[in-house]
Amino acid sequence: xxxxTQPEKLLSVFKGAPVELKCNYSYSGSPELFWYVQYSRQRLxxxxxxxxxxxxxxxxxxxxxxxxxxxxxxxxxxxxxxxMYYCALLLFGNEKLTFGTGTRLTIIP
Amino acid sequence: NAGVTQTPKFQVLKTGQSMTLQCAQDxxxxxMYWYRQDPGMGLRLIYYSASEGTTDKGEVPNGYNVSRLNxxxxxxxxxxxxxxxxxxxxxxxSPRGDQPQHFGDGTRLSIL
Numbered sequence: 001x002x003x004x005t006q007p008e009k010l011l012s013v014f015k016g017a018p019v020e021l022k023c024n025y026s027y028s029g030s031p032e033l034f035w036y037v038q039y040s041r042q043r044l045x046x047x048x049x050x051x052x053x054x055x056x057x058x059x060x061x062x063x064x065x066x067x068x069x070x071x072x073x074x075x076x077x078x079x080x081x082x083x084m085y086y087c088a089l090l091l092f093g094n095e096k097l098t099f100g101t102g103t104r105l106t107i108i109p
Numbered sequence: 110n111a112g113v114t115q116t117p118k119f120q121v122l123k124t125g126q127s128m129t130l131q132c133a134q135d136x137x138x139x140x141m142y143w144y145r146q147d148p149g150m151g152l153r154l155i156y157y158s159a160s161e162g163t164t165d166k167g168e169v170p171n172g173y174n175v176s177r178l179n180x181x182x183x184x185x186x187x188x189x190x191x192x193x194x195x196x197x198x199x200x201x202x203s204p205r206g207d208q209p210q211h212f213g214d215g216t217r218l219s220i221l
Contacts, residue, residue, distance in 0.1 A: 009149070034209065043113075044152075044199065044212040086151060095140060095159050095206030096167060101151040 002027040004089050006100035013077045014108045021072040021103050023061075023087030031089045033070040034097070035061055038084040047072075047085070057081070082107045111135055113213035115200050121219045122190045130185040130216050132200030140203045141183035142210060143167075143175060145196040152199065158183055159206055190220045 003026040013019050025031060035047040048056045050063045050070060061072045070087060087100040116131045134141065139160050144152040144167075154167030158177040172194060174186045183202075187194055197217050201210040 006151075032207070043214055044201075046209040049209060090207065092207065095157055095165070096154055097142075097210065098154075099144075099152040101149060 002031070002089055002091060002098050004087050004098050004100035006085075006087055006103050008103045009101070010104050010106070012106045012108055015079055016076050019072075019074040019077045019081065019105065021085050021087075021105065023070045023072065023100060025068050025070065025087075025089050027068070027089065027091065029091065030065075031091055033061070033063055034088045034090070035059070035070075035072050036086045036088060036099075038086070039080075040083070044086070077107045079107045079109055081105060113200055113202055113211050115198075115213035115216050117216060118214065119217050121221065122187075123221055124190060124192060126190050128187045128190060128218070130187075130198055130200075130218075131182070132184065132213060133182045134200075134202040134211070135181065136202060136204075136211065137180070138202035138204050138211070139180070140206050140208075140210075141177065142201040142203075143173075143183070143185045144199045144201065145169065145194075146199060146215070147196050155185065155198075192220045194218065195220045 005024045033050045037047040038044045059074045086102045088097045113134045142157040143155040153169045156175040158164045161180045197215045200213045203210045
């Protein structure tokens with residue numbers, strides 16, 4: 001079965017420093033991968049998906065099939081980036097998203 | 110445009126009581142989902158509905174039933190609540206299964 005691993009439950013980064021939230025998946029095919037974010041007192045919302053190749057709020061994520069990773073990166077952290085981040089995997093032809101356990105990112109002023 | 114609306118936002122039940130969580134979306138989406146969120150476990154899919162009139166089990170369906178009442182509404186029922194069902198429940202919808210999902214605000218449910 002497919003699995004998504006986010007090894008860091010908590011991550012603290014100083015404002016202005018680079019951010020990397022790790023995500024690894026286990027699946028031998030070609031998945032679609034997403035990052036969802038939940039800011040304090042807000043709904044879980046889509047941050048980005050790998051097929052769109054967009055940069056949202058300064059975040060990017062590259063799918064590395066060799067390492068089965070989809071790490072989320074931002075060169076300069078901002079205080080408003082503090083939130084819970086979830087990596088999620090969707091198999092083509094399958095309706096179900098598989099979520100990782102999430103990483104709580106805290107930006108230190 | 111409300112998006113996905115869940116009711117109630119909070120509920121406390123006693124063990125053995127029954128409860129229905131309501132979810133409605135106004136985006137004309139075909140697919141709807143119910144998740145539970147527990148500390149350290151992320152979001153786990155309980156049930157989903159790919160279209161009106163169809164439902165399928167997710168990862169953790171035991172102890173729950175669902176009804177896709179129409180295209181807009183997808184309810185989750187706990188017939189006999191257990192303390193292990195204490196959780197935050199999220200409803201989501203998407204235009205179809207391979208599209209990003211839109212989430213509601215969640216229902217915080219405590220079973221005593």
